[in-house]
Amino acid sequence: MTYDCSFLGELDLDGDVSFGDSHRDGRAGDWGTPDEEKVRPDAVVWPGSTEDVSKLLAAATERGVPVTPYAAGTGLEGNATPVEAGISLDMTRMDEVLDVRPEDFQIDVEPGVIGSAVDEAVASHGLFFPPLPSSGEFSTVGGMVATDASGMKTVKYGEVADWVLELEAVLADGTVIKLGSKAAKTSSGYNLKDLVVGSEGTLAVVTRVTLRLAGIPAQKRAGRAVFASLDDATAAVADAVTSGVDVATIELLDETSTRMANAYSDTDLPDAPTVFFEFHADHGVDEEVAFCRSLFESNGAERFEVSADDTEMAELWQARKDLAYAVQSWDPDLRPLHPGDVTVPISAYGEVVSYAKELAADRGLIIPCFGHAGDGNVHYSVLVDPDDPESVELGERTYSDIVHRALELGGTATGEHGIGLGKREYLVAEHGEAAVRTMRAVKDTLDPTGTLNPGKIFPDE
């Protein structure tokens, strides 16, 4: 499909427009889009202001031209792939930090600001942005808001939605609205702010974000523990969370993942299930670490290392940080299918991880499992031979079986990456026909012409 986007030249935008091949190619998909599923947009627009976004959306809606918001392209579910071509709305040049109000623990940013730049802008005030995802050095605030992202510290601090106070957003018809409040709490009217957060650019385009911040804790410890078996490791994580250990981060790598990490990062971890952790506190951090250690050891931890030194902490953690790359580069002949996540209640965490490993063993597949274990979150990839249709089919089926198992256990098909294209088939299984019908009704109300990011979230009808 191709759309005539020549009207873009007449809009008199502050920002820029390109019809060039390299610009269009660069926005044909995101980190999660395989080459064969990429779709080139007909044009790329970099808006320079809220007014630009408003003018563009009004004109595109009038002409029936799809608009797919784009930013860093770090999504893993094809969230920013312009499946129906049209316009890729690249928000990366709206990247100003507008205001920092340390006395209110608040910052106002444009959506193109990179996550780690938020931390840089507020560090001198002793503040930080806690839910930063692992991709925070690349991902934009707008992207994080679009998927309601979360990260390693979510187990203590919550997800992105918990840290968004107020949004400015533009509806498909060009209307600019303000959502939420700069007050710490509000019961005023419908909570449209949290409706837009996580809606993946299908309801509105966010043009300004007020984030809440947290104080940098006085005490930090980081470390890792090695377990003899995966069951021991998942039981230790669940035990720590259920016992109320105040962890800031608790990450699991299964044996397959540690092997991949060792190969990639040139580390010498034992090829065994490993739990990485970090503690934040203003008081008593060593008591919390000791409590955690006792729980871990009673669950069979064989090696427990911890440090308060920044360099040492980083070394202990290196393998975890490199893991996404390690999985990608494990075997040049294999490709990881859909590197997504599922999330379950913590009591079901061991069950969903062991189910994935059983399928791997039974079906002769390589399935590294890792993730933000304290949230009940598992990232897993099924490695397949992309040239072998049977391998791909088996991989797809296995991937899907794990999502369905997570749903049976009271979990969600995606804890942090959104539905995008990749998880659409699970939407009804998770929420039921009636809830999905209600979601569609909301979409049809806010964007009746289907201008914004078509093809995402909802399964084809």
Add this chain to the structure above:
Amino acid sequence: MTYDCSFLGELDLDGDVSFGDSHRDGRAGDWGTPDEEKVRPDAVVWPGSTEDVSKLLAAATERGVPVTPYAAGTGLEGNATPVEAGISLDMTRMDEVLDVRPEDFQIDVEPGVIGSAVDEAVASHGLFFPPLPSSGEFSTVGGMVATDASGMKTVKYGEVADWVLELEAVLADGTVIKLGSKAAKTSSGYNLKDLVVGSEGTLAVVTRVTLRLAGIPAQKRAGRAVFASLDDATAAVADAVTSGVDVATIELLDETSTRMANAYSDTDLPDAPTVFFEFHADHGVDEEVAFCRSLFESNGAERFEVSADDTEMAELWQARKDLAYAVQSWDPDLRPLHPGDVTVPISAYGEVVSYAKELAADRGLIIPCFGHAGDGNVHYSVLVDPDDPESVELGERTYSDIVHRALELGGTATGEHGIGLGKREYLVAEHGEAAVRTMRAVKDTLDPTGTLNPGKIFPDE
């Protein structure tokens, strides 16, 4: 207006139906509805099950009969007043605790469960429900969800919405939907859960709630500090919050409020601005208290009392706990107008409080100010002579001036009681025409016949 509700007898409900005067009178308003604004419903229905709610709503929608959800009736903004008569849907008999899952820090309840009963159900597991409002011994979980309530501990733990994981709810046409997830986080589909939370029964009727819980802290301290001036007291609160003191509660009573509290509770507090506080921690609580004390004293605190003893803590706090009654009973000839709240960013807290006190002085009015200061929240009442139209008019105007000042300062017209009837006139001033139009569109989509709680939230068109 009167509706024929004789169809109720044909629905074969598990629950009960009444057309009796005393039942109808009892649901003609809530704690915030003056007698002259009460409206008797035509019938009262106590549903016994989700199926009952579904049958009833489908039948009422088909017949164009309004349905106003009702529970404890502790709302302060007329949220449950059946302004168009019809059916009062009393949820208080759906009051079962369905399941407690301590390993997941979760409880499933029916909406009629009283807030404090949640704490009782989970205390033996070392857990509690942190955002319980001050009315928690009377208010139901359903009511708290409907207004997105919050309470004294919100400054540390957040509001009710932050502790609701999953809802079952019934739409106006009788459709039962499930919203949210039992997973600790989700990015799956639109966040309809937080759209329904705080929607005051205008979008759906909640029939089951999964709440998240917190571990009871190992250390608690409670106390109070007396200040020479209101400016000192508000500056001390803002300083503590901005400095990251880890308070669980921080409440302000101005001089007028302490005088009322002394009269009602027979306490001997100085008639001076007083800050009540509570600390929760697993480690280092006394260090936090000492830090707070030093900040308070550098802001002019004249008396700082603190205790770790339960009985003593309760005594120190008694005056704060009785305050709502103290205001009501201060002068039998005066009536407190709309005892609501506004909430502003903490840096503007002193400004909104002193503005209210200036108006009181300039206009010769009694305006007690108190509230959850750490959130930037002020409860205030303007006392008026209900038999003197000039006094009522001046009171109304003053009340309104304070709300508008809060909005100018980046705040919200209601931090925790909802819009109901009483705050409808501020909705557009706070959110803008376009956002309110969007809210209306959502309402029209989910409840096209306007069955659910008509007349609330939106100003008359």
